Amino acid sequence: MRILILGGSWFVGRAVVADAIRRGWEVTLFNRGRSSIAPEGAHLIRGDWERDTHLTQLAACGPWNVVLDVAGAVPAVVGNMARVLAPATEHYVFMSTISVYRDWPYRPVDEFSALWDGDPDLDPGTRRWDPDAYGPLKVGCELAIRREFGDRALFVRPHVILGPGEYVGRLPWWLSRINQGGHVLAPAPPERSIQPVDVRDVARFTLDLVAANATGAFNIAAPIGRDTYADLLHACRDVTGSAAEFVWADEAWLVQQEVREWTELPLWRTLPAAWAMDAGKAQRAGLACRPLRETVADTWSWLREGGVPIAHERFAEHGISAERETELLTAWPNSPRDPG
Numbered sequence: 001m002r003i004l005i006l007g008g009s010w011f012v013g014r015a016v017v018a019d020a021i022r023r024g025w026e027v028t029l030f031n032r033g034r035s036s037i038a039p040e041g042a043h044l045i046r047g048d049w050e051r052d053t054h055l056t057q058l059a060a061c062g063p064w065n066v067v068l069d070v071a072g073a074v075p076a077v078v079g080n081m082a083r084v085l086a087p088a089t090e091h092y093v094f095m096s097t098i099s100v101y102r103d104w105p106y107r108p109v110d111e112f113s114a115l116w117d118g119d120p121d122l123d124p125g126t127r128r129w130d131p132d133a134y135g136p137l138k139v140g141c142e143l144a145i146r147r148e149f150g151d152r153a154l155f156v157r158p159h160v161i162l163g164p165g166e167y168v169g170r171l172p173w174w175l176s177r178i179n180q181g182g183h184v185l186a187p188a189p190p191e192r193s194i195q196p197v198d199v200r201d202v203a204r205f206t207l208d209l210v211a212a213n214a215t216g217a218f219n220i221a222a223p224i225g226r227d228t229y230a231d232l233l234h235a236c237r238d239v240t241g242s243a244a245e246f247v248w249a250d251e252a253w254l255v256q257q258e259v260r261e262w263t264e265l266p267l268w269r270t271l272p273a274a275w276a277m278d279a280g281k282a283q284r285a286g287l288a289c290r291p292l293r294e295t296v297a298d299t300w301s302w303l304r305e306g307g308v309p310i311a312h313e314r315f316a317e318h319g320i321s322a323e324r325e326t327e328l329l330t331a332w333p334n335s336p337r338d339p340g
């Protein structure tokens with residue numbers, strides 16, 4: 001299998017590259033080479049996917065059985081890459097997201113749920129992360145690829161991805177906060193169902209689909225109801241060996257205090273359908289999700305061994321400041337008090 005991976009060096013891409021090399025595939029990465037060198041066993045072509053001359057030179061290095069765009073988010077750019085690479089490529093795979101669904105997180109979603117309107121030619125002009133623009137932009141990317149590849153395209157749409165290398169800052173923040181110990185503000189109810197998926201399981205399943213020449217769309221998430229918010233926080237406490245005590249504050253009260261959902265307390269969202277992605281199609285096709293505890297343990301090991309996420313603007317958005325947490329713990333009527 002000759003595979004070209006567009007990106008491949010931050011988080012999801014790294015896991016995909018590692019898995020493809022393990023399979024003995026002939027792996028080429030295309031990126032600017034800013035964030036890392038290519039791992040042993042992969043060939044790196046340096047270039048900027050926003051520059052036509054670089055894309056033309058890249059296309060001349062083909063052909064490939066499959067091109068996998070891990071990180072594209074600008075329809076005009078993604079579409080241009082797909083167009084230039086099309087003559088040298090049999091199948092095209094795009095790493096999309098749950099955010100393409102218009103109803104998420106308001107209603108449960110499966111692959112038949114309505115998508116946002118997307119424009120395959122759109123270039124918003126900025127490359128800054130914008131949570132409101134993200135879903136429609138990724139839909140535009142899917143449309144742009146579909147235009148070039150039709151039914152030779154595969155779209156994988158993961159829910160939240162965690163694991164070693166995460167640079168968004170969700171699990172790394174919880175791990176480091178819980179490692180510090182003390183009373184930790186936690187959003188009740190502890191039994192809230194969550195379904196983050198391990199980056200290595202996303203990689204393995206995506207490449208299993210590639211190997212099977214699968215096309216169409218697949219949601220990727222852990223099974224609904226398997227894990228809870230308490231499972232996540234308790235696993236963080238166990239793997240760090242911390243003596244942290246969780247103070248489960250009522251979610252309505254947290255909202256009243258204007259605690260920002262999703263970011264200030266990472267992965268916390270009050271809407272009941274936030275964690276209601278149906279990934280049954282993927283499960284029937286062989287998606288296997290390792291235990292959440294393993295993801296937490298391996299992310300902690302990675303951090304302890306000096307793992308450093310690539311610098312990303314989203315990292316700083318995650319987590320609550322120590323001052324604000326103390327303020328809220330003091331104000332929460334049921335909070336246990338520190339002795340003395």
Ligand SMILES: NC(=O)c1ccc[n+]([C@@H]2O[C@H](COP(=O)([O-])OP(=O)(O)OC[C@H]3O[C@@H](n4cnc5c(N)ncnc54)[C@H](OP(=O)(O)O)[C@@H]3O)[C@@H](O)[C@H]2O)c1
Nearest residue numbers: 007008009010011012013031032033034035048049070161
């Ligand atoms: N995190 C989540 O919870 C989550 C959930 C659902 C879906 N997703 C999707 O998963 C993917 C995550 O991707 P990732 O960031 O981890 O991917 P990645 O492939 O590991 O990293 C991004 C790559 O893009 C390269 N790159 C950036 N700009 C470039 C340019 N102009 N020209 C060439 N290369 C460029 C970077 O390398 P250089 O900087 O060296 O160029 C890097 O290799 C995204 O598609 C996201 O939508 C994520």
